[in-house]
Amino acid sequence: MDELMMREHPTHFIQTGVIDCDVHHAVPSIQALFPYLTDRWRDYIVEHGIKGLEPNYYPKGAALSARPGSELSSGHPPGSDLDTLRRQVLDPWNVQYAILNCLYGVQMIHNEDWAQAMASAVNDWQLVEWLDKEPRLRASMVVASQNPEQAAEEIHRLGRHPGFVQVLLLVRSEMLYGKKHFWPIYEAAQQYGLPVGIHAGGMTGYPTMPVGWPSYYLEDYVSHAQAFQSQIVSLITEGVFQRFPALRVVLLESGFTWLPALMWRLDKNWKGLRREVPWVDRLPSEMIREHFRLTIQPLDEAPVPEHLLQTMAQLRSDDMLLFSTDYPHWHFDTKEEALPAKLPPGLAKKILTENARAVYRF
Amino acid sequence: MDELMMREHPTHFIQTGVIDCDVHHAVPSIQALFPYLTDRWRDYIVEHGIKGLEPNYYPKGAALSARPGSELSSGHPPGSDLDTLRRQVLDPWNVQYAILNCLYGVQMIHNEDWAQAMASAVNDWQLVEWLDKEPRLRASMVVASQNPEQAAEEIHRLGRHPGFVQVLLLVRSEMLYGKKHFWPIYEAAQQYGLPVGIHAGGMTGYPTMPVGWPSYYLEDYVSHAQAFQSQIVSLITEGVFQRFPALRVVLLESGFTWLPALMWRLDKNWKGLRREVPWVDRLPSEMIREHFRLTIQPLDEAPVPEHLLQTMAQLRSDDMLLFSTDYPHWHFDTKEEALPAKLPPGLAKKILTENARAVYRF
Numbered sequence A, B: 001m002d003e004l005m006m007r008e009h010p011t012h013f014i015q016t017g018v019i020d021c022d023v024h025h026a027v028p029s030i031q032a033l034f035p036y037l038t039d040r041w042r043d044y045i046v047e048h049g050i051k052g053l054e055p056n057y058y059p060k061g062a063a064l065s066a067r068p069g070s071e072l073s074s075g076h077p078p079g080s081d082l083d084t085l086r087r088q089v090l091d092p093w094n095v096q097y098a099i100l101n102c103l104y105g106v107q108m109i110h111n112e113d114w115a116q117a118m119a120s121a122v123n124d125w126q127l128v129e130w131l132d133k134e135p136r137l138r139a140s141m142v143v144a145s146q147n148p149e150q151a152a153e154e155i156h157r158l159g160r161h162p163g164f165v166q167v168l169l170l171v172r173s174e175m176l177y178g179k180k181h182f183w184p185i186y187e188a189a190q191q192y193g194l195p196v197g198i199h200a201g202g203m204t205g206y207p208t209m210p211v212g213w214p215s216y217y218l219e220d221y222v223s224h225a226q227a228f229q230s231q232i233v234s235l236i237t238e239g240v241f242q243r244f245p246a247l248r249v250v251l252l253e254s255g256f257t258w259l260p261a262l263m264w265r266l267d268k269n270w271k272g273l274r275r276e277v278p279w280v281d282r283l284p285s286e287m288i289r290e291h292f293r294l295t296i297q298p299l300d301e302a303p304v305p306e307h308l309l310q311t312m313a314q315l316r317s318d319d320m321l322l323f324s325t326d327y328p329h330w331h332f333d334t335k336e337e338a339l340p341a342k343l344p345p346g347l348a349k350k351i352l353t354e355n356a357r358a359v360y361r362f
Helices: A002-007 A010-016 A028-037 A039-045 A082-090 A112-131 A148-158 A182-189 A215-238 A257-274 A284-291 A303-312 A347-359 B004-007 B010-016 B029-038 B040-048 B082-090 B111-131 B148-158 B182-191 B217-237 B261-276 B282-290 B307-316 B349-360
Strands: A018-023 A095-100 A137-142 A164-171 A197-201 A251-253 A292-295 B018-021 B095-099 B138-140 B166-173 B197-201 B249-252 B292-295
Touching: A002 A215, A018 A082, A018 A251, A018 A347, A028 A039, A028 A112, A028 B261, A039 A112, A112 A137, A112 A148, A137 A148, A137 B010, A148 A164, A148 A182, A164 A182, A182 A197, A197 A215, A197 A347, A215 A251, A215 A257, A215 A284, A215 B217, A215 B261, A257 A284, A257 B217, A257 B307, A284 A292, A303 B261, A303 B307, B010 B138, B018 B082, B018 B349, B029 B040, B029 B111, B040 B111, B082 B095, B111 B138, B138 B148, B138 B197, B166 B182, B166 B217, B182 B197, B197 B217, B217 B249, B217 B261, B217 B282, B261 B282, B282 B292
Parallel strands: A018 A095, A095 A137, A137 A164, A164 A197, A197 A251, A251 A292, B018 B095, B095 B138, B138 B166, B166 B197, B197 B249, B249 B292
Antiparallel strands: none
């Protein structure tokens, strides 16, 4: 292996520092949010006996839900302890910045006012318990998308704080994100230069597959890619990026190997049907390359390594992929597996740091 | 271009004859089915003033709905005239066999008995008006999947007729096709050596995207690929192929470029979650390669031709793709565009005839 190859190998860059764009910290218990809630909502939670809002996206017993060692002796959920996070992610990966994406069930609440109160509480808790304590951390702002106007208010409340670098939505939304219903969120996000991150999870009134409810968690997890595909198609066709040309959308825990085929299919049918959406004034794939970014883990590895590299090249952009560990979820065993080996020269560095620096304000 | 290349070029094989696995003939009017209906249902249709069951999958004005010249002076829908079909498909393409897939709205009827009566009528009409008149034609058997036991009875009624080579389902079903509800159909199909064809279209109670209803036909058409992906995942995980090991499923008008990424994602998560579905006793991708076939048109072409060839190679099987024109729908302009140019040696012939001969009983 020559020196260039050595220098280009992903592990080299991990030694020089990475930006981890998808780390999950957890609310240890609903009581941890009480300091950030008004009496009304504290009383509401106590009087209703609400034990917590932890979603069940990652079933507790499933191997992918928590990497070995991330369980805490306190009994609190994996990811809820800062020192453990430092020891398992920030130090060993030589993290320059890690972006915290809090998957608490705020988006599942049907009461808009309560949801908004919980979103603000989670954000204030993130500030005090995480961002103020650790300079390598940044966070996504949790918003209650149930009411986009209220979500925009939360973005205005915190949009200037340098600790927040993104607005967090969940991919399984109550309706497609391209709809004008959600545009107040994009307007506010664009105003502060914040990308909108769309993470796996969420709750919609609809089955997780467009032909009904599957039987198994395996099907649910695999079909998440379809929800991401749907959101891309919707955001493009509804004209969100014509209205908000500076907006960027980061897909988190989406996978990306399905994207070239989606771009081909969308381009082709746009050519045939574009009179339906005349505001979409250039190839959807061009807009996708400009406006979308995707985290690299979990990575749907191909059995033939060359096939994965082909698929990355089929994106026709080196700017789209962002490094992530998805901690504490468990998708790979060793650092060497976090990125595909033998990336083209320069690409590892782009994925590990440069692409994130271009899309996030650090 | 050397002689091998010349011989391997798709147009060469088109000259030697093709098997067209997806041709759409149309019921000219609901009255054309009256000879094949009992008094009860004839009266029912007349008394209710039912004008027809044409679905609106292909909006009449959309360019992709009907290739130029397929419109008929009779005013009947494109594809409803045998001589025109001969002139536009069977003769110029030098068709050895063409498989007729009738997209009439039988699957949209909520009355199971009426649906079953209409399915039988369509099949008898196919026999008399098409199969008996033209030896190059074969047909898919239309079944009313609303009631799988009745559908199985229809398969038993016609399963030995050599004109029928497939059982036709539509991809947007009322529930996922892996569910045991549908297994009587697979049992009967396997008994007669008939593959189950799953074609684009259909009607489910659910939105066409798993996060809600899109606004545009463009989105609907693009998202059809997700319905196909869902059906593959469901058929694999529910154990259909362990129970019916000889069953083959042909995806019709599905596209195929999304399949490698789906196989990677399904394999990966099966490895992590297989204890949920212990009957899935080998890699899902292996089962997909053995049990699924896909028609090649409409083809979601890549802007870089090499990328499409990579994707075909990523299937890791030369046996899966079947030639189709999707007549009278319009997906390509010239014969040269019906297949990707520069296919690997032998592959064009497999796609144009051999793969179809292996899966269908001709």
